[in-house]
Amino acid sequence: MHIEAISNVQKVASLLAAANLPTADICANSPFSFFGIHSNGELVAAAGIERLSAHSGLLRSVAVKPEFQGQGFATRLVAFCEQWAKHNGINTLYLLTSTASSFFSKQGYRLVPRSEAPADVSNTAQFSSLCPSAASLMQKALQ
Numbered sequence: 001m002h003i004e005a006i007s008n009v010q011k012v013a014s015l016l017a018a019a020n021l022p023t024a025d026i027c028a029n030s031p032f033s034f035f036g037i038h039s040n041g042e043l044v045a046a047a048g049i050e051r052l053s054a055h056s057g058l059l060r061s062v063a064v065k066p067e068f069q070g071q072g073f074a075t076r077l078v079a080f081c082e083q084w085a086k087h088n089g090i091n092t093l094y095l096l097t098s099t100a101s102s103f104f105s106k107q108g109y110r111l112v113p114r115s116e117a118p119a120d121v122s123n124t125a126q127f128s129s130l131c132p133s134a135a136s137l138m139q140k141a142l143q
Helices: 011-020 073-087 101-106 127-129
Strands: 001-008 031-038 042-052 056-064 092-095 110-112 138-140
Touching: 001 011, 001 073, 001 092, 011 031, 011 042, 011 056, 031 073, 031 101, 042 073, 056 073, 073 092, 092 101, 101 138
Parallel strands: 056 092
Antiparallel strands: 001 031, 031 042, 042 056, 092 138, 110 138
C-alpha cells in the first residue's frame, strides 16, 4: 500500500471523526494537504499538513483505523508528511496531541510549553478552539 494525496476531504473527515479527532475546520476549500493509505479502495490511514507560514506548518489529523494499527502506517505517514513539508519549504512542524505524545517523541518531536507557541500556531482553529487546552504542543525542526 502506498501513500497518496487525498482530495476527498469527506473521506478524511469520516476517518478523523471515527478516531475522535477534530473535523470542524475541514471542508472542500480547507487550506490543508492530506495524504492517506488505502486498502481495497477504503481510506484506512491519513495525515495532513496545514501550512502556517513560509517556513512552518502544523502536522495534524494523523489517524489509522483500529484494525490497521500496529502496521507502521502512522510512522510512514508522518515521515511522508515531513518529506513533503521539507520539499515545500517548511522547516519546522508543530502538532497538538492529547493521546500520542510518546509516539511523536519517538518520531523526534519535542514538547513545547503552550505558552511559547508562535502566533501562527496559536492563531489556528486547532490550537485556539478545536483541541482541548490540555493537549500537548510538540515541535520538530526538519533536517
